[in-house]
Amino acid sequence: MPQDTILLAYSGGLDTSVCVKWLQEKHDARVVTLTVDLGMVDLEDIRSRALQTGAADALTVDGREDFVNEYVFPALQAGAIYEEQYPLATALGRPLIAKYMVEAARRVGAGAIAHGCTGKGNDQVRMDVSVGALDPRLKVIAPVREWGWNREEEMEYARSHGIPVEERKSRFSTDENLWGRSIEAGELEDPWLEPPEDAFAWTNPISKTPEEPTYLEIAFEGGLPFSLNGEEMRPVDLVQHLNALAGRNGVGRIDHIENRLVGIKSREVYESPAGVVLHAAHKALESMTLSKEQARMKRHVAGEYSDVVYNGLWFTAHRRDLTAYVESAQRHVTGSVRLRLHKGNCVVVGRKAAKGLYSHQLATYDRGDAFDHRASEGFIAIYGLPVRTQAREQGE
Numbered sequence: 574m575p576q577d578t579i580l581l582a583y584s585g586g587l588d589t590s591v592c593v594k595w596l597q598e599k600h601d602a603r604v605v606t607l608t609v610d611l612g613m614v615d616l617e618d619i620r621s622r623a624l625q626t627g628a629a630d631a632l633t634v635d636g637r638e639d640f641v642n643e644y645v646f647p648a649l650q651a652g653a654i655y656e657e658q659y660p661l662a663t664a665l666g667r668p669l670i671a672k673y674m675v676e677a678a679r680r681v682g683a684g685a686i687a688h689g690c691t692g693k694g695n696d697q698v699r700m701d702v703s704v705g706a707l708d709p710r711l712k713v714i715a716p717v718r719e720w721g722w723n724r725e726e727e728m729e730y731a732r733s734h735g736i737p738v739e740e741r742k743s744r745f746s747t748d749e750n751l752w753g754r755s756i757e758a759g760e761l762e763d764p765w766l767e768p769p770e771d772a773f774a775w776t777n778p779i780s781k782t783p784e785e786p787t788y789l790e791i792a793f794e795g796g797l798p799f800s801l802n803g804e805e806m807r808p809v810d811l812v813q814h815l816n817a818l819a820g821r822n823g824v825g826r827i828d829h830i831e832n833r834l835v836g837i838k839s840r841e842v843y844e845s846p847a848g849v850v851l852h853a854a855h856k857a858l859e860s861m862t863l864s865k866e867q868a869r870m871k872r873h874v875a876g877e878y879s880d881v882v883y884n885g886l887w888f889t890a891h892r893r894d895l896t897a898y899v900e901s902a903q904r905h906v907t908g909s910v911r912l913r914l915h916k917g918n919c920v921v922v923g924r925k926a927a928k929g930l931y932s933h934q935l936a937t938y939d940r941g942d943a944f945d946h947r948a949s950e951g952f953i954a955i956y957g958l959p960v961r962t963q964a965r966e967q968g969e
Contacts, residue, residue: 687713855906
């Protein structure tokens with residue numbers, strides 16, 4: 574009787590390398606791996622490593638275009654920043670990985686999907702819930718959650734089974750994709766301690782940033798960035814270019830005490846140079862093109878959207894409904910924003926929009942002022958009527 578097939582989301586690290594052999598032993602299964610490149614992965618190297626660990630086959634997917642176009646930029650349009658700090662890099666990547674996993678599981682005839690998420694983090698929820706939404710018939714296995722080993726025990730298992738794994742070069746645990754880099758563990762677990770410089774990889778320390786500021790002009794159409802300094806770019810190229818430019822200027826570091834979905838607070842350190850710049854530019858352009866009421870509603874939607882993404886609910890009707898509002902609100906978010914990057918700071922210094930709601934004739938105090946000052950007297954009388962009425966009838 575043929576073995577059952579399990580499809581494993583494979584990163585090439587210690588956890589998922591050990592998972593291959595563990596799944597073969599524990600479930601007497603044929604293990605096929607899938608590695609997804611969301612921007613920071615050497616697919617051929619990891620594919621070779623998966624086969625060395627004993628995988629029956631090792632599949633790879635270049636998901637960079639899908640990631641930016643279908644996940645990152647829609648979240649940018651929504652203004653989705655979890656707890657006003659985290660641009661949701663890892664959180665946005667997980668549902669796409671789950672989607673690729675479900676598609677691949679169908680191709681290879683797998684009855685179960687496995688991943689290397691721990692039982693303490695948010696990613697287990699994002700993966701399990703996403704798979705369940707896309708194909709509830711698939712079983713989800715989380716070996717790391719089941720075995721509960723520490724790193725030393727994992728290394729011992731790897732050595733005893735001849736699994737080729739590299740010793741971890743950093744004391745930090747990291748996750749990377751095009752939209753950001755997450756850094757955990759080590760002394761970062763003490764929220765009183767300043768993150769050490771070797772925790773960062775994408776952003777320069779202030780002492781090594783350029784002395785002169787860098788000016789950028791980013792153009793948007795319908796809330797989507799498409800041009801940098803007058804040069805149209807593919808979305809992936811634009812994000813990569815901004816990561817380099819902003820990172821060189823020390824922009825993009827985030828140090829956050831975060832409320833995890835599983836109920837604990839965690840100190841999270843992030844690098845998201847492109848995310849910080851694009852969110853700042855997008856928000857500035859919205860200030861020109863959204864009405865007061867739209868902007869106020871958009872802030873509520875942004876908070877809800879970020880919670881939905883963070884909590885692993887991408888493939889839900891609620892997220893689709895939020896997206897419908899966002900897309901409608903972005904119809905006129907078209908124009909350009911100028912920013913200054915300098916010594917770790919990203920500052921909006923200019924904005925313009927063809928259909929912007931800012932009117933110089935109404936705003937100016939100089940010649941050309943078109944605002945009817947005399948109308949204010951009647952407006953104030955009506956606006957202040959309930960205030961005067963209450964004061965007259967009820968006193969203090």
